[in-house]
C-alpha cells in the first residue's frame with residue numbers, strides 16, 4: 001500500500017469475520033441457555049460437558065447408535081436418559097417403556113404436545129401465522145369430525161383412488177414402467193387427502209395440489225433450516241423463509257377461498273330456511289366440519305373464510321409426507337418379501353371385493369393381511385428414532401416416577417425405533433413378517449363359535465393398524481394419538497388393493513436400504529417396474 005493511503009475500515013473480510021464471530025457467539029449462547037436436562041441422569045453420546053456438547057452437536061449420523069445403546073443400558077432398567085442435542089435440535093429425555101403410560105396420562109398444562117409441535121415445527125414462521133399452531137383448532141376439528149364422517153368418505157375414496165393411481169402408474173398394458181416409489185405416492189396422496197378436505201373437483205386441480213405440495217416442502221425447509229441459525233437471527237431468517245410459505249398459501253387460497261365463501265353462503269341460506277335450499281345437503285368435508293364446529297362453539301374467528309383456508313394447510317402437512325412414507329415403506333417391503341406375500345394380499349383383496357361388491361367399512365375392516373402388512377412396515381421401518389414428544393410446560397417442572405425432577409422447557413420423548421426392534425416384544429424383529437399381526441385373526445375367523453369363546457378376541461383386535469399402544473407408536477398414543485389414522489387405514493388399503501388387483505409388479509431383489517441422519521430416516525430412492533394388467537386379477541386369471 002502506498003504511503004499516505006488509508007486502509008478502508010470496512011472490508012469484505014472484516015464483515016465476513018464479524019458475521020462469523022456473531023454466529024459462533026450467538027450459537028454458543030443458544031447452546032448454553034437452551035433448557036438442559038439434569039446432568040444427574042445419564043447422557044448418551046460423547047457426554048455432558050462443554051467439549052462433549054460440541055462433539056455431540058456435529059455428530060450427524062450417531063443418534064441411532066446412541067439411542068439403541070441408551071435403550072439397552074437404561075430403558076431396560078426402567079431409567080430415563082438423555083439423547084444429546086445434534087445440530088440445533090434440543091436434547092431429549094428418553095422415557096423408558098415402564099414410564100410411558102405415566103407420560104401419556106399427564107394433562108396438557110403439565111406436558112404439552114402442541115408446545116412441542118410448535119417449537120419443532122417453528123410455528124412462528126412455518127404456517128402463515130403463529131396462531132395456526134399456537135391454537136391448533138384444525139386438530140380439534142379433525143378429532144371431532146373425521147371418524148364420525150368416515151362412512152361418507154369411503155365412497156369418495158373409492159372413486160378417487162383409481163383416478164389417483166392411474167394418473168401416476170398409467171394405463172399401458174404392454175410395457176413395464178419404471179417408477180420412483182416415494183415420488184409416486186407423493187403425487188397420489190395429495191389428491192386423496194384433499195378429497196376429504198375440499199372435495200371434488202378441487203382435489204383434482206393440479207395447480208392447487210402443486211401449491212399445497214410446495215407449501216409442505218416450504219414448511220420442511222423452514223423448519224429444518226432454522227435449527228441451524230442462532231435464535232437471535234430467527235426474526236430475520238424465519239421471516240425470509242416464510243415468504244415462500246405465504247406465497248404458496250396465497251396460491252392455494254386462490255382456489256380454496258372462493259369455495260369456502262360459497263359454502264358459507266350456502267350454509268347460511270340453508271340455516272335461514274331459504275326454500276331453494278330445502279333439498280341441499282352440505283358436503284361432508286373439512287370446510288363444512290370447520291365452519292360447523294366453530295359455529296357450535298361460538299368461535300367466530302374460526303368461521304372466517306381466510307382462517308379456514310389457512311387451516312387446510314397444516315392438515316395437508318400432517319397427512320401428505322406421513323402417508324406417502326408409510327406407503328413407500330409398505331410397497332418396498334412387500335415387493336422384496338417372498339412372492340407368496342403379494343399373492344396372499346391379492347387373494348384377500350379379491351375375496352373381500354367379491355363379498356362386499358365394492359369397498360365398505362365392513363369389508364375394509366376384514367382386510368387383516370393388508371392391515372398387518374402396513375402395520376408391520378411401520379414397525380420394521382420406523383421413520384424416526386424417537387416419537388411423540390412432550391414439552392414440560394409446568395413452570396415448576398415435573399417429577400418422574402423415578403423421582404427425578406425435570407425442569408420447565410425440557411423435551412421428553414419415546415424410544416420408538418428401539419421398541420420396534422426389541423426382541424423382548426417382537427419375535428425376530430429384524431425380519432419383515434408381513435402377516436405377523438393377521439395370522440391369529442385369520443385363525444380366529446375360521447374357528448367355530450365354541451372355539452372362539454375360548455379366545456381373547458379383544459387382544460386380537462389390539463394388533464390392528466389403527467390400534468396404538470406403548471409397544472406401537474407410529475400414530476402416537478393417548479389423547480393426542482393421530483386422529484387421521486382411521487382415514488389413512490382406509491385410504492392405504494384401497495390404494496394397495498387397487499394396485500395389486502390392477503397392476504403387475506416386478507419383485508425387488510432385496511429389501512430397500514435405510515439411511516439415518518440425526519433422528520430421521522432419509523428415504524433412499526426405490527425404483528420399481530409396474531405395468532397395468534389387461535384384466536383385473538382373479539385367482540383363475542392370475543397372469
Ligand code: HEM
Pocket residue numbers: 113114138139142143146315318319322323324326387388389473474475476477479480481482483484485487488
Ligand atoms: C400414515 C400416516 C400418518 C402418520 C404416521 C401420522 C402420525 C402421527 C403421530 C405420530 C401423531 C402424534 C404426535 C404426538 O403425539 O406428538 C399424529 C398426530 C396428528 N395427526 Fe397424524 N399421522 C398420519 C396421517 C394423518 C392424517 C391423514 C391426518 C389428517 C387427516 C393426520 C392428522 C393428525 C393430527 C390433527 C394430529 C394432532 C393430534 C393431536 O395433537 O391431538 N395425520 N400423527
